[in-house]
Amino acid sequence: MGSLEHANWFMRVLFGAMCAIIVVSVLLAQRGRQMFIRRIPGLSAIEEAVGRATEMGRPIFFSPGLWGISIVTLQALAILAYVVRLAATRLTRIIVGVCDPTIFPVAEESVREAYASAGRPEGFRPEDVRFVSDQQFAYALGSVGIMSREQVATSFFFGMFFAEALILSENGRALGALQVAGCPDPVQIPFFIATCDYVVIGDEYYAASAYLTREPTLTGSLVGQDIVKAVVLALIVLGVGLATWYGGAASEARNVLFKLLAKGA
C-alpha cells in the first residue's frame, strides 16, 4: 500500500474541485436559484414525532450521540436546533442527554439559541440539557433512566452511536415512545430499523438540515453534494471500465490509478 501522509497533486486538484463545486452551489442558492430536494420519509417524520409529544403533553428526549466536537455531532446539533425550535413554539419540553464533556457547552448553547430564535427565550431550562456520563454504558443506562422517569413520548437519536444504540432504542420502544434515529455509521442502522419508527440512513443524515429548514445555503450545499457524488460515481465507472479493458492484474492503467488514489506525497 502506498503512503497517504500528505496529498499528491491529483488529490489536491480533486479536493479543490469538490470544495469549489459545493461552495459555488451554495453561493448560487444564496443568490436565489431554486433547488429541488426529493422527499425523505425519515426526516418528514420529525415533525410528526414532535407533534405526538405535544398531544400527549409529555417531554421529548434527544441524544446527540457519543462523540465530542466533530462534524458528525455538529450535524446532530443542527438537527437538535431544528427540533427545539419546533418544540418551543408548541410549548413541549425537550431533554437533551449529553455524553461528551466538550459537546456539553455547545449543546447547551445551541439549545438556548434555538429557544431564543423561536421567540421563547424564557422556555429554556438549563437543567434540561444534561451531561449524563462520558462512559458509553453509564450513558446508556443513565439515558434509559431519564427516558423512563420522565415518561418521554418521543425520542430522537441523532449522532454517532455504537453498541448503546440498541439499549437506548429497545428500552424507548418498551416505554412506547415514538422514535426517530439517524447515524452516519451504517453498523448500528439495522438495530435502529428494528426498534425505531423512522430511521435516517447514511447520507440522509447530512441532508437533514437542508431538508428540514429549506435554507438556501443548505439546499445549495445539498445540490453541490449531489454533483460531487456524481463526480465520484463517474470516477468509479471510469476505474471499472479501465480495469475491465486492461484486465485486473498489475496493468499499467491500474498502476496509474493506484498512484493517483492510494499513494500520497
Add this chain to the structure above:
Amino acid sequence: MMASAPQSPWQRLQGIPRYYIYLLLAAVVVWQILFPIRLPITPSAATKGVFAAIESVPDGKLIIISADWDASTQAETGPQTEAIIHACFQHHKRFALMSLGAPMGIKLADDLARRVAEQYDARYGVEWCNWGYKFGYDNVLIAMAKDIPKTIGTDFHGAPVAQLPMMAGVTEISSIGLVIEITGLAGISEYWIGLIQGVYGTPFASAYTAVMAPGYYPFLDSKQMKGMLVGAKGGAEMELLVGRPGLGGAIMAAQSWAHLFIIALIVLGNVGYLLASASERRRR
C-alpha cells in the same frame, strides 16, 4: 389496539412477551456453559489472513498488538488475544502490547500474555513487552510514527521502554512489521489505517467483536487490512490454527444453541404471522 379481544393462538405466537424470550435465552446459554455440546470448526479466509500476516513478519521487526478491549468484550476479545499471542510465540516474532482506547483493559491483556509467555519460556522485555495504555489516540500515533521510544516513554510497569533489550534498534514506524488491533471499540482502526497503515504502508490486521466486523470488511477487501478475526468464531478458528483449542471452542457451543433459539423465535413469529393473516382472510 385489540388488546382486550381474545387472541387466536396464531396471534399469540406473534406477541410472545419479552420476559419469556429473555428467560429462555438465559436458560439456553447457562445450559450450554455447564454442559457444552461441541461441534467441528473450519477456519475462514479472514482468519487465515491474520495467521499468515504474523507468519510473514520479517525477523528484525516488531509486532504491535493494540489491545483495546476490557472486561465488557472479554468473552470475544480474550480468546482472540490469547490465540494471537500463541501465534507470535510459535513463530518467534517479538511483540509489544499497547492500548489506545482501554485504560482498564490493558491489565487483562497483560495477565493473558504473561500466562501464555510462561508456556513458551518467553522473557519479558526480550520476546515481548507491554507499552501500557497511552492516552491521545491520533496524537499518539502521529508522534509514534516518528519516534517510538520517545512517544511511548515508559512501559506498563513504569520502566523506560528504551532500556528493554527487545527495543534496541526500534526507532520509528519502519521498525514495525505488523500492527494487530484487537478491539470492540469502533473508530480506533480508522486511526491506525488513516495515520499508520495508509501513510507508511505498515501491514495491519485486526480482531474485532462480531458486531464491529461488518463495518470493516471494506478494508479487508481494499487490502488495507491483511486479515481479521471475527468475534468468538474468529477466536475459536485461530485457536485451531495455533493448535490450542480453548475457551473459544466452548463458547461456540453456547453460541450455536443461542443462534438456533433466535432462529426458532423468528420462524415462530413468521408462522404466526402467516397463519393469522390467512385465517383473517378466511373470515372476511
Add this chain to the structure above:
Amino acid sequence: MNPDALIVWATAIATLGVYTILYRENPVSRLFEHIFVGLSAGYLIVATWTLNLQGKWWNPMVHDRKWYWVFAPIVGLLFYFIYSKRYLWLARLVMGLFFGTAAGYFFREFFPLYSPQVYACFKPLRADASIGWADVILHHWIFVIILLTVMSYFFFSVPHEGRFGRALGRSAGLGRWFLMIAFGAMFGNTVMARISLFIGRVQFLLNDWLIPSFQRLGLGG
C-alpha cells in the same frame, strides 16, 4: 488488605442488579444506574487528571517550566462563559476554534480513509487468466451493481420523474433493497457478539462466584 473476595461479590450483585432492568426500570436498577453514573463521573475527573492533564499540561508547565502552557486553561476556561450573558461571545470564540479544527481533521482524514476504498472498487468485469467468469459475475458484477445502485439512492436533488429521473428512481429502489440485505447481514453478524457478552457474564457468575461459593459451603464437594 486483599480485596479479591469483595470484588467477586460486588461484581455478582452489580451484575444481577443491572439485569433487573430486563423486567422493567425498577428501584434496584435505578440505584445501580445512579451508582454507575456517579462512579463514572468520579472516574472522569481522575482520568482527566492522571491520563491527560498531568502528563500533557502540568508536568510540561511546572517541571519543564514551559510557562506558555498556562494559556491552555485560560482558553479552556472560556467555555465557562456559556453561563454569562455578557461574556457569552468568548465561549463562542473557543467553540469556533474547536469547530474549525473539527473541520480541519475531517479534511485530513478524507483521502487516507476514503480514496483507497474508491480504488478498491475498480473491479474488472470480464474473466481473465486469474479469475473465471463465475467468480466475475458472482463477485465483481454484483459488487459494482450494488455499489452503483446504492449510491444512486443517495441522490436527493434529482426528481424521480422524466426519463432519466424514472430510471434513477428505479435504480434507487433497487439500491434500497440492497441496503436492506446489507442491514440484515449486519444484524445477523452481530448476534454472535451480543450473545458472547452474556456468555462472558454467565461464565463469571457460575465459575467465579456461584460454584466456588457453594463449594465453600461444602455443597458442591
Add this chain to the structure above:
Amino acid sequence: MRSLFRPAATSAALYWHLAAAIIASIAIIVLLHRLLGPRGRRWLIAMVTLLGGLYLGMEYFLPVRKDMLWPSHIPNPNPARGANLLSPGIEPVGNMLSVIGAFTVGLGIYSLCQVHGRNIIRRRSGWQNSLAFFLSMLAMLVFGMWSYYLPKPKIESPIMPWPKATYEVLFNGLFNPLQAATFSLLAFYIASAAYRAFRIRSAEAALMMAAAFIVMLGQVPVGAWLTSGLPTTGAAGFFRLEALGDWVMSWLNTPAQRGIVFGIAIGGLAMSLRIWLSLERGTFFAEQG
C-alpha cells in the same frame, strides 16, 4: 518569537512568567471585549474557525520535501518523511486541543451536581438515588486519586494498603462489572428485536430476514453442519452455509456499505466546509456575535 517562548530558567522565573501571562491574557480578553462590537466579535469567531481548519488542512495539502521543510531552507528534523513548514506544529496543536478540551469536564460535572443536588435539596422522589450518585462520585474521586499517589510497591502483591484496596473494589468490583453487565443486556435485546423485526410483512423486511438468517447460520458450527453434505469445492460448495454467509458479508454487504460511506464522506465534507467557512449561519449562533 522563538526566544519569547523559551522555558523559564528557574522556578522563580516560572512564577513571574505565569503571572505575567495570566495578566496579559486577561488584559487581552478585556480589551477585545471592550473594543469589539457585535460585528467585530462575529468576524473574530469566524476568523478563529477559519484559521483552526486552515492550519490542519494546509499541512496535509501543501507540498512536502524530505530534505527540508517545504518551502523554507530549514532542515527537516525527520528526513525519512516528507514535511512542510507547518508539519512540526501538528503534534503540539493536537496536544494543546486535548488539554483545552479537558477543561470542559468541569462543566459536565457541574451539570450532574446541579441536577442531583436539586433532587436532594427539594427531597424530590428518588432523592436517595441522587445521594448514591454523590457518594459514588466522591468515593471514586477520593480513592482514585489517593491510590494514584500512593508510592508504588516494589513487588506486586495481592495484599495492598486499604485505600488502594477500596479503589480496586470500586473499579473492578463495581465500575467495570456495571459496564460489562449493561453491555451484555444487548444479548437479550437483540433476541427480542430479531423476533419482532424479522416478519415477512414487506419485501424489504423479507430481504433483511433472509440475509440475517444466512449470516447467522454461517457464523456457527450448526450452520456448517446443516450443509456439510455439500462438497467444499465447485458450484455446490458456494451454497455451503459458511461460504454463503461469507459471500453475503463480503460481496453483498461490502459494496452497500461502501455506497453509504461515499455518501457520508461527501456529506461530511460539505458540512465541514459550511462549518469552516461559517456558512452554517443561523444554526449555531444566530442572534448575537
